[in-house]
Amino acid sequence: MNSRLVRFLVGAWLPILLIWLWWTLSADSTNPYWPPLEQIWQRFLELWVFEQVPIHVLPSLRNLFIGLAIGVSAGILIGAHIGLSNLAARFIIPVVDFIRSIPSIALIPIFIVFFGLEGEMRIAVIAFATCFPVLLATNQGVRSTDPTLLDTVRALRFSPFQILWKVRLPAAGPQVFSGIQLSVLIGFIVMIGSEILGAGFGIGAFAKITADSFLIVDAWTSTILMGLLGYVIYLIFRAVERFVLRWYYAANKLEM
Amino acid sequence: MSVIKRFPPALISMTVILLLWQWASGLESMGSMLPSATTTLSTLWTSLQQAATWQSIGITLLQGAIGLVLGVFIAVPVGLLLGLSRFGYYSTQFTLNFLRVIPPIVLIPILLLILGPTSQMAVFIVAWPVFFIMAMQTAYGVRDTDPVLLETMRCYRLGVARQIFHARIPSAAPFMALGLRICVVVAVLGSTVAGLIGGAPGLGQDLYYAESLGLTAETFAIVMLLGIIGMVISRLVEWAQPRIVFWTAGSRA
Numbered sequence: 186m187n188s189r190l191v192r193f194l195v196g197a198w199l200p201i202l203l204i205w206l207w208w209t210l211s212a213d214s215t216n217p218y219w220p221p222l223e224q225i226w227q228r229f230l231e232l233w234v235f236e237q238v239p240i241h242v243l244p245s246l247r248n249l250f251i252g253l254a255i256g257v258s259a260g261i262l263i264g265a266h267i268g269l270s271n272l273a274a275r276f277i278i279p280v281v282d283f284i285r286s287i288p289s290i291a292l293i294p295i296f297i298v299f300f301g302l303e304g305e306m307r308i309a310v311i312a313f314a315t316c317f318p319v320l321l322a323t324n325q326g327v328r329s330t331d332p333t334l335l336d337t338v339r340a341l342r343f344s345p346f347q348i349l350w351k352v353r354l355p356a357a358g359p360q361v362f363s364g365i366q367l368s369v370l371i372g373f374i375v376m377i378g379s380e381i382l383g384a385g386f387g388i389g390a391f392a393k394i395t396a397d398s399f400l401i402v403d404a405w406t407s408t409i410l411m412g413l414l415g416y417v418i419y420l421i422f423r424a425v426e427r428f429v430l431r432w433y434y435a436a437n438k439l440e441m
Numbered sequence: 442m443s444v445i446k447r448f449p450p451a452l453i454s455m456t457v458i459l460l461l462w463q464w465a466s467g468l469e470s471m472g473s474m475l476p477s478a479t480t481t482l483s484t485l486w487t488s489l490q491q492a493a494t495w496q497s498i499g500i501t502l503l504q505g506a507i508g509l510v511l512g513v514f515i516a517v518p519v520g521l522l523l524g525l526s527r528f529g530y531y532s533t534q535f536t537l538n539f540l541r542v543i544p545p546i547v548l549i550p551i552l553l554l555i556l557g558p559t560s561q562m563a564v565f566i567v568a569w570p571v572f573f574i575m576a577m578q579t580a581y582g583v584r585d586t587d588p589v590l591l592e593t594m595r596c597y598r599l600g601v602a603r604q605i606f607h608a609r610i611p612s613a614a615p616f617m618a619l620g621l622r623i624c625v626v627v628a629v630l631g632s633t634v635a636g637l638i639g640g641a642p643g644l645g646q647d648l649y650y651a652e653s654l655g656l657t658a659e660t661f662a663i664v665m666l667l668g669i670i671g672m673v674i675s676r677l678v679e680w681a682q683p684r685i686v687f688w689t690a691g692s693r694a
Contacts, residue, residue: 195528196535203536218555279451280458286671287664288630290546290637291645294652294660298474374544374634381549381638382649389550396550404550411547419542 220402229406237391242414245387248304249376249418252311256372257365259312260319265349267320268327268357278324281317289314289371290378302383307376314375315368322364326357359433362426369422373415388414476658485662494647498670501636501643504560505628508567512624516572517617520579521605524613530580541573545631549639558640566639567631571624578620582613618686625678626671633667644670 208222233242267274293310300306330353338352354361380389388411395403427434459478466477476484488494523529545566556562586609594604636645644663651659 192531195531199532199536200539275450276454280454283668283672286675287668288633288671290630290634291648291664291667293637294648295664297652298657298660370542370544374546377544377546378634378638381546392547392550396554399554401554404554408547408551412543415543415547416539 217399217401220405224402225405225409228402229409232403232406233410241386241388241391242410244304245376245380245389246414248307248387249311249372252308252376253315253369253372255308255312256315257319257368260316260364260368261323261354261361263316264320264323264361265327265354265357268324268353269349274324278321281320285317285321289375293375293379293382296379297382302385306383307379307387310379311372311375315372318367318371319361319364322360322367323354323357326360327353329360330356355432358430362430366422366426369418373418377411474657476661480658481661481665484658485665488659488662488666494666497642497644497647498666500560501629501632501645501670504563504635504641504643505567505632508564508631509571509624509628511564512568512571513575513621515568516575517579519572520576521583521609521613523576524580524583524609525605530584533580537573537577541570541577545569546634546638549635553639558646560641562639563632563635563641563643566635566641567628570627570631574624574627575617575620578616579613582616583609585616586612614686618682622678622682625674629671629674 204222211219211221212223214221263277267277292314293306296306296310296313300309327349334352334356335348338348343351376387377389380387381393383390388407392404392407392411395401395407462475462478465471466475466480523533548569549562549566552562552565556565590608590612591604594608599607632641632643633645633648635641636643636647637649638645640646640649644667648660648663648667651663
């Protein structure tokens with residue numbers, strides 16, 4: 186057997202065992218809160234492959250994507266400029282520190298006050314909440330560029346603009362991505378939270394409404410769907426990170 | 442520059458923001474959406490003089506603390522065992538990582554059915570991510586023990602128990618400390634989220650009521666209060682960490 190197969194088998198036996206246990210132990214369950222997994226699975230196929238996906242999943246993912254795109258770009262731009270100026274950092278970082286200390290979910294009520302319950306509020310709150318981890322990580326990363334490298338490119342008469350975009354930001358890449366990873370997680374949490382509080386459409390809203398109306402099997406399917414979505418979004422993030430930072434992984438001979 | 446030397450920049454930027462806020466709240470287009478900075482601060486001040494506010498703060502922190510302790514106490518032995526066994530470590534990596542990257546907020550609708558809007562629900566919401574973070578950090582740290590140190594201990598015929606308590610656990614401690622630092626923040630967050638989204642008691646629930654009743658000054662005041670609590674807690678953790686795992690001060694974690 187080759188090593189990839191062994192690695193797959195070692196990683197796979199536990200989740201398979203857990204799902205099998207859940208399936209058999211819940212098979213004859215009459216407890217209304219713990220319906221048989223088989224029933225949940227059938228309902229899952231009915232709902233999410235793919236009848237309800239355009240109504241409840243795609244708008245959520247669209248909001249998350251737009252919000253993240255705005256938040257991450259703003260975070261990188263602001264963070265890079267703060268990273269270049271000690272004066273700006275001394276004024277802005279304390280404020281950022283304070284805003285970041287607020288649990289991101291708690292920002293939702295404030296955004297509801299301004300934007301109401303619909304799509305714009307969800308995008309705005311995702312963009313706002315995801316901006317700060319990237320901003321701080323970029324600030325840190327841009328500051329810690331190797332001084333020898335900076336002296337070299339200055340001697341080569343790179344313009345400050347070139348230094349920022351071709352030297353400082355790429356060198357900060359790994360740190361920026363650790364900020365983005367946190368942002369993606371926060372974005373997903375805020376997305377679900379804004380749907381549960383905002384009601385209407387969206388996967389979080391579907392879960393809340395079905396749970397409130399005691400459609401327990403439906404609520405279970407949406408819980409599983411949200412879990413899978415969370416993991417898929419994490420995998421997509423990893424793939425993007427590895428693509429953008431391929432030079433870093435190659436240079437450090439890290440396992441891809 | 443002389444102004445900057447006399448006053449801390451943080452104070453100046455806070456003042457500027459408060460002045461801007463005060464000015465913006467007076468604008469016609471804002472209507473009654475944005476309470477003024479002075480109204481919000483005085484609301485915050487009066488609410489801090491009420492016992493109910495402190496009770497909410499206490500419940501929020503207590504739920505977080507119980508969930509944190511529960512999660513850590515289950516996770517550390519599990520992580521230790523997984524770190525000692527190569528097979529155990531690699532078998533659980535995928536499962537633990539899968540469950541770790543799923544935020545516990547997705548469980549709230551189902552937990553509301555099973556546990557209701559209670560403190561138990563909040564404790565569960567806190568303990569869930571704490572368990573996965575701490576189990577993975579502990580297992581990783583235990584595996585990271587210097588192999589030369591372990592070989593040396595074996596040569597001196599020091600038993601497995603000694604190896605665990607004098608080499609493995611001290612080596613895992615900085616990783617566990619880093620995990621714990623993340624978990625403290627996660628705990629306050631989880632306790633608030635459980636209140637705001639799931640209706641568990643505490644500041645999250647207060648925030649939900651303030652928002653749904655349209656009490657904008659109260660809404661802003663509670664959000665500010667949450668920010669202050671978050672800041673105090675992260676400063677405390679930053680202060681405490683090097684004093685608890687003192688033998689690794691200034692190193693990687």
